[in-house]
Amino acid sequence: MNKKVREPFFITRTINLILGIIILVLMALVLLNIGNREVFKMLIFTLAAVENFIGATISFSEQKRVRGNVYAIVCALFLIIALILAVRYFVFV
Numbered sequence: 656m657n658k659k660v661r662e663p664f665f666i667t668r669t670i671n672l673i674l675g676i677i678i679l680v681l682m683a684l685v686l687l688n689i690g691n692r693e694v695f696k697m698l699i700f701t702l703a704a705v706e707n708f709i710g711a712t713i714s715f716s717e718q719k720r721v722r723g724n725v726y727a728i729v730c731a732l733f734l735i736i737a738l739i740l741a742v743r744y745f746v747f748v
Contacts, residue, residue: 664713674706697740703731 662668678699685695707730714723 664716667709667713671706671709674702676707678706679703693740693744697737697744700733700737700740704730704737707733 681695681699681702684690685692686698709725711723711726711730713728714720
């Protein structure tokens with residue numbers, strides 16, 4: 656019997672972990688007031704939307720519909736906030 660069971664979504668979960676680390680770094684930059692805060696805020700919400708989209712896709716693939724729907728709703732909320740921040744930054748400069 657093979658005891659090494661491979662995780663089917665190992666690469667996508669690793670990408671999700673990397674996105675989470677990038678979000679934490681961007682939050683630290685916003686808190687320390689380094690660089691352009693508005694762009695960093697917009698990137699935080701955009702990357703959070705991508706991260707939740709990946710989570711929703713994995714959950715739906717594993718037949719976990721409730722968790723997938725929660726991830727999808729949170730993804731939509733983060734995407735709407737990111738779009739509002741982008742419009743406010745690029746249109747109303």
